[in-house]
Amino acid sequence: MHLAETQIESGAAVQRSDEISPSQGWSAVLCVAEPERGAFFPASTLQRLEARCDVRIVDRQVLDSAHGFAQSFDGVQIAITSWGFPSLSAERLVLAPQLRLVTHTGSSVKFLVTDEFWTSGVRISQAGAAMAASVAELSLAFTLALLRRIPEQDHALHDGSEWQVARTARRGVEIAGARVGVVGASRTGRSYVERCQALGADVLVHDPYLRHDDPLSDRSATLESLLASCDVVAIHAPLTEESKGMLGRGQLASIRDGGVVVNTARSPLVDMDALYDEAASGRLDVALDVFDVEPLPPDDRWRALPNVLLTPHLGGASVQSRLRAGQIVVSEIERFISGRALEHEVHRPALERIG
Incomplete structure (x- = not known):
């Protein structure tokens, strides 16, 4: 035939x-x-x-x-x-x-x-396992940069601010001793956990499928307690029907003032309008490797915020x-x-x- x-x-x-x-x-x-x-x-x-x-x-x-x-x-x-x-x-x-x-x-x-x-x-x-370390490393780089307020200081100097004015940016925080919340105990999430712990961070993990005998079980937390208690929230969950929109406006509002949100996973996991509002207000600093619309349009609203780090979906590359x-x-x-x-x-x- x-x-x-x-x-x-x-x-x-x-x-x-x-x-x-x-x-x-x-x-x-x-x-x-x-x-x-x-x-x-x-x-x-x-x-x-x-x-x-x-x-x-x-x-x-x-x-x-x-x-x-x-x-x-x-x-x-x-x-x-x-x-x-x-x-x-x-x-x-x-x-x-x-x-x-x-x-x-x-x-x-x-x-x-x-x-x-x-x-x-x-x-x-x-071959997703090949990307775990690469995405985790970018997430760590985002985390360090935002904790130390690098985007804000960098923008001030690039925009021509006076030296002393640039130095009035919020003071940076070291990762050692910071509490980092990881949403999703995926391969990438675990690789990120290892890197943060190596630098002295106190790590919490939320994953509804985390088994009691998992090495990360002693770090397990509810999503609510993780969001309310962490300086950094890093998203490493897969996009499923269950996880879609898991970080909505209410969840984002529960993150402490001056908190950091890092998303190198998938944008539909987060209410991106709500996240933008939090970043635009200056209450949260944000790093994104993923977006609702890709390629990101040249005039996209995210490009204008000085407390936001952006990369063009290259975390695993x-x-x-x-x-x-x-x-x-x-x-x-x-x-x-x-x-x-x-x-x-x-x-x-x-x-x-x-x-």
Whole structure:
């Protein structure tokens, strides 16, 4: 049967073709745009991948059409994806009947998977673990900068304020002895906790799924008590139906005057209008790597506040994190081809609790 002629009724399972014989060899579609492709897969990593399978580098735009998708995945068992890869709907899955594994270079795979994907038998893995240290480090940099009031002082000097006037900015606070509240005991949250504790911070953690035998359980706090008692509130929770809007106007109002809010997770976790009002009033200092609208418009209101630090959603994009992610992808493919268990596989039930 010609691939493009295969029909699927809505909600029907997508059947895979016969099992692949190892003698046929393995093929992978690599769909990661430059310059990110080179960041994830430098020569040494790409050579390691090519030693295990035939690699087809495919531009994202080619996959928009049914013909381009079918041609790209003809005889291919493995997809290496990045942001912008098309959703794996029934219509696309039927164009890739030999597909067995999707390895995502990023963290969240929610935009990739569909109901039909989960019934297709294709497995999926992600490289989010590679980004935890990078995002945590940015969060720590934000934390230190805001505690020491660096944005306010920097703006004063850049705006031409007199030296003595600039020195009247609020006095900075050291992180040692400061109370830092972490919302979300995710991989990134745990990495951030380690860094803050190493610098002497007193850390509290809120996560409704934190087990009593978890190493962080002795730091566990309700969201209400964390917000009311911490100098810094750092958000590291995944975006789920449960967590969406968890920090609303009332919750933000309970943070002490002069408090710091750091969000390197997802903007819908927070009422961004309420957070803006708190920052604009000067009551809270804020650092953001994520926004409701991305790219952030040139005239966006957040750009004008001197007590706010902004970065363009690059928390997980360090040189080292990209290298680690590429290595994770190749390792997962090596495990899959050799029949070993995947280390970073995503299963459907987990999507309710992960980003």
